[in-house]
Amino acid sequence: MSEVVHAYAAPKAGAPLEPFEYDAGPLADNQVEVAVTHCGICHSDLSMIENEWGMSAFPLVPGHEASGAIVKMGSQVKGLKIGQRVGVGWQSGSCMSCSHCLGGDHNLCSDSAATIVGHHGGFADKVRCDWQFVVPLPDALSAADVGPLFCGGVTVFNPMLQYGVLPTHRIGVIGIGGLGHMALQFANKWGCEVTAFTSSDSKREEAKKLGAHNVVNSRDSDAMGKLKGSLDFVLSTVNVSLDWPVILDTLAPKGKLLLVGAVLDPIPVSAMALIMPQRSIGGSPIGSPTTIAKMLDFCARHEISPQIETFPMSKVNDALEHLKAGKARYRIVLENDLAG
Structure with missing residues (x-):
């Protein structure tokens, strides 16, 4: 069954983002689909839009600090439920069989998948990833605040x-x-x-x-x-x-x-x-899903949150210019206002 996703994408390197729709196709058995309510903007998003690292594929939907709720789950998904609040970070999958993955260091897997490398990210109304790489959100943390924790945090x-x-x-x-x-x-x-x-x-x-x-x-x-x-x-x-x-x-x-x-x-x-x-x-790079979960619990216990500024997702180019100008204090979060 086709699944139309509404997003903002860079059509080419360095170009302003434009409204974009794509067919996500059938959900894989090991995947979840998250309805995005908020998505942070990271400097890595800028680097990918500019293709500074030489690994961007266009059109590119950035966004790897997404939060929202699970709306679909594949048949192999475990320990999660529809409607559960979760977040998605830089990593969206790994081989799950190398010594690093088996040792709990999924973030060090040489065959890992990134949310915005060859994959469309969270500047959208929906985003997908392997179920092991969505992390449930503690009740004490707001969806707006939590996104930047999934990468910068x-x-x-x-x-x-x-x-x-x-x-x-x-x-x-x-x-x-x-x-x-x-x-x-x-x-x-x-x-x-x-x-x-x-x-x-x-x-x-x-x-x-x-x-x-x-x-x-x-x-x-x-x-x-x-x-x-x-x-x-x-x-x-x-x-x-x-x-x-x-x-x-x-x-x-x-x-x-x-x-x-x-x-x-x-x-x-x-x-x-x-x-x-x-x-x-x-x-040190990002952390494993288990480390992210520990960090979220630490933040909930100690009332830690990033300082954020919010923009509607439809104003994503204004938000990117704000970040480029060095005016962000200290993280920018997009609020989803896309018509799905």
């Missing part, structure tokens, strides 16, 4: 689990933006002492309200020098090059620098700066 939550952050740790967060503003909240509620790094003094008070105990201007060499050897974990959420030796110097022995912002330039590092104090540098 889990991107900063996952490394805190994977790299063993403890409540006794002193944590630094670089960048008070779409990712960083959520990282500050997570780290504070985790029980850590939190230092926010920002190049803008105008964000000082806001960073404190979000959970930072200390705020340091990353361009102030004296202030940075006072942090030497004091932080157990530094999470960099920015995608620009920094003075990496200075950042490394803030780490205590056995300290870790974790990158979740995609810096395009190589990062120059002195081997001795790592060897002698036993420091390390790592990276």
Whole structure:
């Protein structure tokens, strides 16, 4: 049976999004169909629209921070029900048979499927994915707020689990933006002492309200020098090059620098700066469905939510321009007003 989906799509790389309809075809046995009520906009959506990564297929329906309710389920779906509130993130499927999947690290599967790579996403009235990759929403979380957690939120939550952050740790967060503003909240509620790094003094008070105990201007060499050897974990959420030796110097022995912002330039590092104090540098992608569920429960328990601005989905191009201009504070969420 055909299934017409109403959406907004980029007809070619860099083009404004246009109204678009497509036939989703029969629902696979292992899939669910979600009626989208809200969908966040991520910088990854912009990258896909511009085909910056060389893997976009057009017409492209972006959107991988979708929330809504299940309206259809295939015959093999387990543990879910029609009408249940769920969210869909970047990943929409995996092989379910490799050692990573069987070990619970579905996000590391080399044969995974992405919601907007060769697949139409959530800037639409409906979106589909494998049932294992929809995550039920706690009652305490609103559909409008929850979308950005499915990409930006889990991107900063996952490394805190994977790299063993403890409540006794002193944590630094670089960048008070779409990712960083959520990282500050997570780290504070985790029980850590939190230092926010920002190049803008105008964000000082806001960073404190979000959970930072200390705020340091990353361009102030004296202030940075006072942090030497004091932080157990530094999470960099920015995608620009920094003075990496200075950042490394803030780490205590056995300290870790974790990158979740995609810096395009190589990062120059002195081997001795790592060897002698036993420091390390790592990276982290999105999290597995189980990690996303844990993050949602953590948010519900501690009343954590992203700061959002909303636009009607029909004004998606205005929303994208708002994001491109760097005006988003701090995540943009589209509200579905499409006529299905």
